[in-house]
Amino acid sequence: MPKWFQSKVLAKKVWTEGLFTLSIDGTGVEPFEPGQFLHLAVFPDGIDADADDDTREKQRVNRPYSVASPYGESLEFFIIRVDDGELTPHLWKLEPGDDIEVSQKAAGRFTLEKTPDAENLWLIATGTGLAPYIAMLRTEEPWQRYKKIVVVHGVRHANDLAYTDELQAIENVRLGAFRFVQALTRETADGTLNGRIPALVESGELESAADCRMTKEDSSVMLCGNPAMLDSMEEILGKRSMTRHRSKSPGQIVLERYW
Known part of the structure; x- marks a missing residue:
């Protein structure tokens, strides 16, 4: 205990x-x-x-x-x-x-230390799975290791979005080095995409909105949130020859099941 x-x-x-x-x-x-x-x-x-x-x-x-x-x-x-x-x-x-x-003591392996280096870092979350990314972005490590960082936050309704002002401020300061994309599944709103994250990846809308590629050659992808999103994303990225990152078998995907 x-x-x-x-x-x-x-x-x-x-x-x-x-x-x-x-x-x-x-x-x-x-x-x-x-x-x-x-x-x-x-x-x-x-x-x-x-x-x-x-x-x-x-x-x-x-x-x-x-x-x-x-x-x-x-x-x-x-x-x-x-x-x-x-x-x-x-x-x-x-x-x-x-x-x-x-x-008193924290646990877990969903950290940047366990995430491989790459040109791009994708931080993809649903709901409160955004939490660990906010913590990471408030430190210098991701900015020192990755050329571009993209945060993707998927929720049902616009009212469910959080930390928007903070993410917008980062984008204003880190010009060209940071993008954040918000996606809604139950309604539409200005400045957001409409649809589930896996579908937005398959259609190309997500990478277009982020102005960033998500490939084996240039990206590391962190996934946190709804298990259904994680499973779908791992399957989709698998079609791009991207695999889960492990110490004995390096890959591009690091994930955290949030409930």
């Missing part, structure tokens, strides 16, 4: 109903790499001060979340409320000053 740190909520940003970012005190967390995850936990029925460790563990409700910020005193988590979920309805109710527990 994780070793827990008693933390507090520092800030809460609501993007739309049920979609939010919590910022918490991370001073008790050990250093980690962008893309790794930590566990968040609450005690829905309160904490029994006299309970032993086993009882407390049974009372604690926790789940892993990729951190949407680099290691620091304040840590961000990009979360969607699942109405019948065990944890997210409780996280949704939290406000600045409220208590929350966080694991």
Whole structure:
């Protein structure tokens, strides 16, 4: 079981109903790499001060979340409320000053360290799978290793989009070195593509919008989010002779199943 740190909520940003970012005190967390995850936990029925460790563990409700910020005193988590979920309805109710527990040590291999060098880096996500990419983009490593970076964020509705202002600011500063593409599946909106990410790759619309190729010779592709998107993308990229990257069999694809 994780070793827990008693933390507090520092800030809460609501993007739309049920979609939010919590910022918490991370001073008790050990250093980690962008893309790794930590566990968040609450005690829905309160904490029994006299309970032993086993009882407390049974009372604690926790789940892993990729951190949407680099290691620091304040840590961000990009979360969607699942109405019948065990944890997210409780996280949704939290406000600045409220208590929350966080694991002291991060885990996970979805990092730039595990991603091969290439000319282009594609960061493709659905929903809250965008979180690890925000953490990565706030560091210097991707900009030092890749000539061009493309973020692709797919959601159902325009209201589900998040971090747009931050991504736009990066694009304005990193002229020619960064593009971000947003895609909607349930509606249309100015400045976004319409359709599921795999279909947009197959049609050529995604690469056209990003002004960037996605090939074995020039790209590394990170995939995070809906398992159906991951499976479809891996199949499509396989037709381009792109394979999953492993230490003993180098490839171009690194993925994280987000639920």
